[in-house]
Amino acid sequence: MKLSGCNLPGIIxxxxxxxxxxxxxxxxxxxxxxxxxxxxxxxxxxxSFLKAWNAACGTADSTFIYVPKGRYLVGPLAFKGQxxxxxxxxxxxxxxxxxxxxxxxxKSNNWFSFEDVSGVSxxxxxxxxxxxxxxxxxxxxNSNSCPSGATTLSFTNSNNIRxxxxxxxxxxxxxIVINGCxxxxxxxxxxxxAGNSPNTDGIHVQLSRNVEILSTSIKTGDDCxxxxxxxxxxxxxxxxxxxxxxxxxxxxxxxxxxxxxxxxTVKKTVFSNTQNGLRIKSWARPSxxxxxxxxxxxxxxxxxxxxxxxxxxxxxxxxxxxxQVSGIKINDIVYEDIRGTSSTPIAIKFDCNDKNxxxxxxxxxxxxxxxxxxxxxxxxxxxxxxxxxxxxxxCL
Numbered sequence: 001m002k003l004s005g006c007n008l009p010g011i012i013x014x015x016x017x018x019x020x021x022x023x024x025x026x027x028x029x030x031x032x033x034x035x036x037x038x039x040x041x042x043x044x045x046x047x048s049f050l051k052a053w054n055a056a057c058g059t060a061d062s063t064f065i066y067v068p069k070g071r072y073l074v075g076p077l078a079f080k081g082q083x084x085x086x087x088x089x090x091x092x093x094x095x096x097x098x099x100x101x102x103x104x105x106x107k108s109n110n111w112f113s114f115e116d117v118s119g120v121s122x123x124x125x126x127x128x129x130x131x132x133x134x135x136x137x138x139x140x141x142n143s144n145s146c147p148s149g150a151t152t153l154s155f156t157n158s159n160n161i162r163x164x165x166x167x168x169x170x171x172x173x174x175x176i177v178i179n180g181c182x183x184x185x186x187x188x189x190x191x192x193x194a195g196n197s198p199n200t201d202g203i204h205v206q207l208s209r210n211v212e213i214l215s216t217s218i219k220t221g222d223d224c225x226x227x228x229x230x231x232x233x234x235x236x237x238x239x240x241x242x243x244x245x246x247x248x249x250x251x252x253x254x255x256x257x258x259x260x261x262x263x264x265t266v267k268k269t270v271f272s273n274t275q276n277g278l279r280i281k282s283w284a285r286p287s288x289x290x291x292x293x294x295x296x297x298x299x300x301x302x303x304x305x306x307x308x309x310x311x312x313x314x315x316x317x318x319x320x321x322x323x324q325v326s327g328i329k330i331n332d333i334v335y336e337d338i339r340g341t342s343s344t345p346i347a348i349k350f351d352c353n354d355k356n357x358x359x360x361x362x363x364x365x366x367x368x369x370x371x372x373x374x375x376x377x378x379x380x381x382x383x384x385x386x387x388x389x390x391x392x393x394x395c396l
Contacts, residue, residue, distance in 0.1 A: 026061040031068065039070020041097055046075040057083035067092040067126060075099055076108040076150065081116040081158075088119060092126030092166060102135040105172055106147030110154040114161075121162035128152050132170040136197050149173035149199070155181050164188055174201045175220070178208050187214040195243030197221030202244065205231050207259065214238055223248045224274070229289055230259035237267045246276030246304070249291055251314060252328045253282040258289035267297045271340075277307040278338070280330060284315045284353070287327035294333045301340030307368050308335055310361075310382070312352040325353040332360040333384075339367045347375035347392055350382040358382040366390045 030052045033039070037048035049072075056063035063085045074096050096112075098105050105111050111130060114120060130152050138146040149172030155161055157180045167190040168175040175191045178184050186203070193200040202218035205211055206228030215238045218224040224241035227234065227249045241247065247269065249261055271277045278296045282289075301307040310330060315321040330352065347368035352358035361384030368375050368391060379395035386394035 027064050028056070028059050028061045029064045029066065030056050031066045032072070033068065037067075037072055039068065039072060039094060041071030041073055041095075043073060044075065045072045046077060049074055050077055053079045056085060056088050057081070060084045062087040063089070065090045067094050067096070067124070070094045072096050073099065075104050076111055076113075078110075078113045078115060079117065081118060083117065086119050087121075088117075089121045089123065092122065092124040095127045095129055097129045098131045100131065100134075102131065102138070102172065103147055105130065105150040106135055108150045110177075111150045111152050111172075113154045113156070114158055115156045116158060117155075117161075118159045120158070120160075121164070122153075122166060123162070123164045125165055127167040127169055128171075129169045130171045132172045132193065132197060132200065135172050136194070139198050151175070151177045153177070155179065155184070157181065159183055161185070166190075167192070169193070170197075171200050173199050174204050176203045178203070178205045178211060181208045182210055184208065184211040186212065186216065189216045191216070191218040191220060193220045195219075195221055201226045204228065205234060207231070209233050211235070218244060220244045226250075227261060227264065228252075229261065231261045232263055234264045235267075236265065236269070239269045240272070241269065242272030242274045242302075244274050246271055246274045246279055246306075248276065248279040248281055249294065250279070250281035251283055252289050252291070253285045253287035253326050256286055256288065258287050260290035260292065261294075262291070263293045265295045265297065266299070267295070269299045270302070271299065271304050271307070272302040273304070275305050276309055277301050277304045278335065279306065279309045279311070280333070281309075281311045281314050282326040282328040284313045284321040284324050284326050286324065289327065290329040290331070291333070292329075292331045296333075296335045296338065298337045299339075301338070301342065301368060303341055303343045305343050306346075306349060307340065307342050308338060308348045308366075310350045310352060310358055312356070312358065325355045327356060329356050330358040333358070334362045334364070335366060336362075336364045338365075342368050342370045342375050345370050345376050346378050348377040348395075350379045350395075352381040354381050358384075360384060361396060362387065363390045363394055363396065364388055368392060
């Protein structure tokens, strides 16, 4: 039986309570200083962090890895399961800094990569400083020698993951990626990058189930939260976004065979000076994918270019998609209690195609204005209804 969006937070919280209460009383502690880490920021501590992980992973008890205050120079790391310990808590109170040479991270896909792990919690008041501006500057110069860049925190094929209270600063690429995971709880995270930083998505979720993102502040140069194919039972609540490109489902339809997105709730969000607010985006390409069962509830828009947007005809620079239509089927999308200001005349834009209409679209209690006057709506190939107050006047 699939979980409904409205029940997800309680289920995830209960799961973590059960995880903590069922763990054994024995906890084995590992301090990275005891493995040779130097907290001055000038000596490479990569190997020390890996040794601490290997020791914790190889211990049958619940384990605790501690990174005390200080600055730690760390290069790319891969933390891999299958661990003997069913619960590993990593508490970071210090600042983890990337090497000054952006190529050290830039040539890797990830900075801190967790693969096939279970029961891992990363908590504390610490910071990951990826020193991204030098790589961004290289990309801005259009040099062909620039590496792609690394994601700061990546979780792949992992279960029962908790991330609480950390700061991710100036990631080279994505800040946090959740890929192929189940039962992920993220709360109280701060994500910071410049508004013009390229591809620095705050949090990206794909091929994952039962993910919860709460009470998080995101300032970045791309999507604050991006939601990819295969995402199911995702709950997002109390997010502040800006600068950035908003919260986006997509881009979808990159591939012909693609898993759908379903049971997504986005609630109590604030968007400030962002490119988009609540967006669903798919390439104008054939695909068997879909988006259904999405609830956008209680959002405030402050000078947002596209507060509400469905773009089923995404085809930048008219490359690899002219003359095609999106195969993504979009159905059962609700926008409720959305209010604030648009920085462009069209505050609501539903741009769908005549082969796969967007259906089951509902607007309820929407009040968006443009420069203290009436905004506009645009609808193409969309079927739905407006309930109660809807401004601008609905084109559904």
